[in-house]
Amino acid sequence: MPIQTIPTRPFADQKPGTSGLRKKVSIFRQPHYLENFVQAIFDSLPEKQGQTLVVGGDGRYYNRQAIQIILKMAAATGFGRVLVGRGGILSTPAASCLIRKYAALGGIILSASHNPGGPQADFGIKYNTENGGPAPEQVTEAIFARSKSLSAYKILQAEDLELDRLGVFRLDTMTVEIIDPVNDYAQLMESLFDFDRIRELLTNGQFRMVMDSLHAVTGPYAHRLFEQRLGAPLGTVHNGEPLEDFGGGHPDPNLVYAHELVDILFGEHAPDFGAASDGDGDRNMILGRHFFITPSDSLAILAANAHLVPAYRSGLAGIARSMPTSQACDRVAAHLGIDCYETPTGWKFFGNLLDAGRITLCGEESFGTGSNHIREKDGLWAILFWLNILAARQQSVEEIVRHHWRVYGRNYYSRHDYENVDSDRANALMENLYSTIKTLNGKLIGNHQITYCDDFSYTDPVDYSVSRNQGIRIGFSDGSRIVFRLSGTGTQGATLRVYLERYEPKVSNQNFDPQIALKHLIHIAEDLAQIRYYTGMEKPTVIT
Numbered sequence: 001m002p003i004q005t006i007p008t009r010p011f012a013d014q015k016p017g018t019s020g021l022r023k024k025v026s027i028f029r030q031p032h033y034l035e036n037f038v039q040a041i042f043d044s045l046p047e048k049q050g051q052t053l054v055v056g057g058d059g060r061y062y063n064r065q066a067i068q069i070i071l072k073m074a075a076a077t078g079f080g081r082v083l084v085g086r087g088g089i090l091s092t093p094a095a096s097c098l099i100r101k102y103a104a105l106g107g108i109i110l111s112a113s114h115n116p117g118g119p120q121a122d123f124g125i126k127y128n129t130e131n132g133g134p135a136p137e138q139v140t141e142a143i144f145a146r147s148k149s150l151s152a153y154k155i156l157q158a159e160d161l162e163l164d165r166l167g168v169f170r171l172d173t174m175t176v177e178i179i180d181p182v183n184d185y186a187q188l189m190e191s192l193f194d195f196d197r198i199r200e201l202l203t204n205g206q207f208r209m210v211m212d213s214l215h216a217v218t219g220p221y222a223h224r225l226f227e228q229r230l231g232a233p234l235g236t237v238h239n240g241e242p243l244e245d246f247g248g249g250h251p252d253p254n255l256v257y258a259h260e261l262v263d264i265l266f267g268e269h270a271p272d273f274g275a276a277s278d279g280d281g282d283r284n285m286i287l288g289r290h291f292f293i294t295p296s297d298s299l300a301i302l303a304a305n306a307h308l309v310p311a312y313r314s315g316l317a318g319i320a321r322s323m324p325t326s327q328a329c330d331r332v333a334a335h336l337g338i339d340c341y342e343t344p345t346g347w348k349f350f351g352n353l354l355d356a357g358r359i360t361l362c363g364e365e366s367f368g369t370g371s372n373h374i375r376e377k378d379g380l381w382a383i384l385f386w387l388n389i390l391a392a393r394q395q396s397v398e399e400i401v402r403h404h405w406r407v408y409g410r411n412y413y414s415r416h417d418y419e420n421v422d423s424d425r426a427n428a429l430m431e432n433l434y435s436t437i438k439t440l441n442g443k444l445i446g447n448h449q450i451t452y453c454d455d456f457s458y459t460d461p462v463d464y465s466v467s468r469n470q471g472i473r474i475g476f477s478d479g480s481r482i483v484f485r486l487s488g489t490g491t492q493g494a495t496l497r498v499y500l501e502r503y504e505p506k507v508s509n510q511n512f513d514p515q516i517a518l519k520h521l522i523h524i525a526e527d528l529a530q531i532r533y534y535t536g537m538e539k540p541t542v543i544t
């Protein structure tokens with residue numbers, strides 16, 4: 001079959017963000033746009049001849065077309081074998097698992113994560129390296145640099161492959177294996193958790209759970225794991241069929257977008273446990289009956305209870321959290337006598353720490369939790385971890401969380417997002433804030449004494465690479481913090497994220513609504529950054 005060399009011109013906007021390149025579908029569908037980016041990825045990789053590549057996505061609109069293009073380009077580049085999930089489906093954690101298990105050179109994952117899908121909505125593509133994790137910054141920078149100088153790409157002239165039939169197919173000299181997207185991942189989960197105990201819990205006739213897959217990629221995984229392997233009643237998984245537009249919803253597991261699940265868990269006759277995952281399956285939200293757990297607390301509680309899970313019984317090497325994530329897990333790490341690392345936002349910074357064996361668990365406030373089992377955050381893994389703890393402790397979610405607060409104190413936490421802000425205004429807000437904070441050190445605002453203000457900079461302890469300008473932090477003498485940063489995953493305008501945290505050791509003060517407990521900090525944040533003035537918004541668009 002002939003390999004064609006197609007002349008092209010660079011696009012100026014192919015700089016990968018927090019996790020890969022995300023744009024509107026209409027941008028990806030411009031002639032040569034996807035092809036250019038894929039060629040830039042391939043050109044930035046070492047020897048590809050005969051190597052294995054993993055390809056799959058979250059099933060959103062344009063997933064199938066993109067996969068056909070990538071397969072033909074991989075064949076033209078000389079890959080020996082590509083593993084593709086049936087129907088083009090692979091959750092991000094499952095792709096990470098496959099890359100590691102089959103010693104692939106890397107993987108291409110098609111997803112815009114929790115962003116909406118459909119012809120008018122978002123699409124995305126990211127490259128994961130041989131450790132199964134998101135490409136580190138040196139690699140994404142090389143890809144971006146290459147994208148700016150491309151003059152041609154190579155593609156095999158061939159018929160489209162059928163993606164829905166399991167089997168081994170050929171594209172010129174390359175083999176394409178269409179595999180079951182769930183098998184390997186489910187096996188991995190079974191090797192980590194106490195499935196017998198979880199099965200007992202889910203079949204005891206008393207405990208009830210609901211899993212909401214939000215019509216995104218985890219549907220097939222959740223059906224297999226919870227209903228088939230673990231015996232939960234059919235119907236436990238809601239919205240379990242992946243749809244190209246996620247049923248018109250926003251596949252983001254938080255209190256705002258997963259409202260159907262929230263209504264069930266906060267309604268009458270609520271089940272004991274509720275969970276949701278996002279578009280590509282790497283995020284998770286955990287709910288108890290009438291009870292919400294912040295992802296920051298969840299990370300801390302998983303760490304404190306890890307000894308109940310077979311895979312982590314022998315102890316944790318360390319914990320890492322992204323900078324804006326609350327400091328709840330720091331207290332658990334201190335108690336366990338292990339290291340706790342603070343990294344910039346984005347999963348890619350955890351990779352080196354995991355590879356070097358410095359940490360076992362890691363997480364972000366943005367509903368992401370994971371461990372050394374793969375190199376991505378993992379929604380279903382977190383949900384199984386919680387089920388394992390619930391089965392072992394025989395207590396409710398709320399009892400477990402309240403007990404944790406009694407022992408370690410409560411870190412009240414909230415994130416306020418201002419979405420779709422004019423980009424220039426958002427940049428001006430950050431610049432203005434940056435010049436303001438220089439004068440704030442040591443100042444008293446109300447009864448809050450500022451002890452530090454800076455723009456977070458991170459030196460990777462493994463490879464010593466430095467990442468600057470990762471968010472403005474304002475710290476207070478009582479341990480409270482306010483963090484400001486602009487999102488790196490949006491596709492339209494800018495999103496300002498304001499993170500608020502306050503520590504409360506006293507049990508009698510641990511029952512407030514976080515928005516009330518954080519009221520003073522919220523005012524200080526709005527004032528200092530002049531949020532209303534710069535964004536033109538009276539209040540945040542999303543509060544989590």
Ligand code: G1P
Nearest residue numbers: 018019346347364366487488489
């Ligand atoms: C957001 C989250 C971040 C997460 C990323 C990918 O990035 O804040 O924690 O790693 O999505 O899921 P942001 O839009 O803030 O750059």
Ligand code: ZN
Nearest residue numbers: 113114280282
């Ligand atoms: Zn995601």
